[in-house]
Amino acid sequence: MNHEINPQMNQGMNPQMNQGMMNQGMIPQMNQQMNKAMMNEEKMGMKDESIMEIVDALNITLANLNILYVKLHNFHWNVVGMGFFDMHAKTQELYEHVAEMLDGVAEKIRMYGYNPLASMQSYLKVGTIKEAPSENINATTVANIIEEDFEEMLIGLKELDEIAKDTLDECLINMIADSMCFFEKNIWIMNAYKTR
Numbered sequence: 001m002n003h004e005i006n007p008q009m010n011q012g013m014n015p016q017m018n019q020g021m022m023n024q025g026m027i028p029q030m031n032q033q034m035n036k037a038m039m040n041e042e043k044m045g046m047k048d049e050s051i052m053e054i055v056d057a058l059n060i061t062l063a064n065l066n067i068l069y070v071k072l073h074n075f076h077w078n079v080v081g082m083g084f085f086d087m088h089a090k091t092q093e094l095y096e097h098v099a100e101m102l103d104g105v106a107e108k109i110r111m112y113g114y115n116p117l118a119s120m121q122s123y124l125k126v127g128t129i130k131e132a133p134s135e136n137i138n139a140t141t142v143a144n145i146i147e148e149d150f151e152e153m154l155i156g157l158k159e160l161d162e163i164a165k166d167t168l169d170e171c172l173i174n175m176i177a178d179s180m181c182f183f184e185k186n187i188w189i190m191n192a193y194k195t196r
Contacts, residue, residue, distance in 0.1 A: 046167055054167070055114045057160040058105055062116055063127035064153060065102035069095055070120075071132050071149070075142045083139030086193070091142070094186065101179060108172060128152055140194055147190040150183040157183070 072095035079087045106116040117123060124131070129149050161176045 046169075050163075050167070051112055053163055054160075054172070055109055055112050057156075057163055058109050058112075059117045060126050060128070061153075061156055061160060062102055062105045062109065063123035063125075064129045064156060065098055065105060066120070066123045067127045067129040067131060068149060068153070069098045069102060071129070072098060072146075074132050074134055075137060075146070078135060078137050079139055079142050080136045081138045083193075087139040087142050090189075090193075091146075094146070097182065101182070104175060108175065128156065143190040143193050147187050150187050150190070153183045154180060154187075 072091045076088060076091035076095065079091070106118075109116040117126065129152055132145065157176055157180050161173070161180070164172050164176060167173070
C-alpha cells in the first residue's frame with residue numbers, strides 16, 4: 001500500500017500493530033490468539049464432553065459423506081443401460097454437492113479445535129455407509145442404493161441434531177437442517193425416478 005496516497009490509513013492504525021505487521025515473528029502468535037478466540041466463541045456455554053460428543057458425531061457424518069462421495073463417483077462411471085444419461089448426470093450433481101457438504105463438516109470440526117478424520121481407512125472404520133463394488137450397474141439399482149444410503153444419512157443427521165440442539169451453535173444447527181433437507185429431497189427424487 002502506498003501511504004503517501006492515503007496517509008489517513010496509516011494514522012488510524014495502532015503503531016504497535018503497524019510495526020508488528022512488519023515483524024513476521026508476531027504473525028504465528030496473532031494466529032494462535034485468533035484461533036483461541038474463535039474456539040472460545042464456538043464453545044460458548046458448552047462443556048468439553050458435549051464438544052467431544054459433537055465432534056465424534058461430526059466425524060461419523062464426515063466418514064459417511066466421504067464414502068458416499070466415492071460411491072457416487074463409482075455409480076457415475078459404471079451405470080449402464082436404460083436411464084444411463086439421467087443417472088450419469090444426477091450422480092455427478094450429487095457428488096459435487098456432497099463434496100461441499102463434507103468440506104463444511106471437516107471445517108466445523110476444525111472450528112471446535114479438533115482434527116477431522118482424513119483417511120479412507122478411518123472412514124470405513126467409523127462410517128455406517130458401505131462401499132459398492134466397481135462393476136456395471138443399472139440405473140434402477142443405483143436409485144435404490146442411493147435412496148438407502150440417503151436414509152442412513154438422515155438417521156445419523158437426526159442423531160447429530162439431537163446432540164446439537166441444546167448448543168448455542170446456530171451454524172451447526174443450520175448446517176444439519178440444510179443437510180437433512182438435501183437428503184430428504186433426493187430420496188423423493190430417487191423414488192420418483194423409479195416410478196417412471
